[in-house]
Amino acid sequence: MIYDDDVKKRLRRIEGQVRGVLRMMEEQKDCKEVISQLSAIRSASDRTISYILTHNLEQCLREEFQKGEAADTKKILKEAMDLMVRSR
Template identity: 60%
Template structure:
């Protein structure tokens, strides 16, 4: 799979958010602020996972169709991957 620049930007943004949370902890910020930022990171990670699975699924379905394979199996594997990511 080719990981595009947009996805890499998302992950770098998450990396910055994690550093920001660590700084907030060092500054003894209120727990509500820290939890809110961690929730934002988790949401960003979930979106990144969904994007990766969706793009991969799209390519896998095309490949299976070209090879006369079972696209239902590919979809089931993608769903299982999303379930495991939670």
């Protein structure tokens, strides 16, 4: 799979958020602020997982359709749904 610049930007942003939370902890910031930032990180991570899954699923389905009658799109969709459920 090819991971485009958008995915990398998302992950770098998450990385920056994590560093920010660590700094907040070192500065003894209020737990509400820390938890709020951690929640934002989780949300950004979930959106990134969804983005990667969606784009890879599209590519996998295209490749499977090229196989013609031997295509097993149901299997690919099931694997994608299992990944989404497992990531929660």
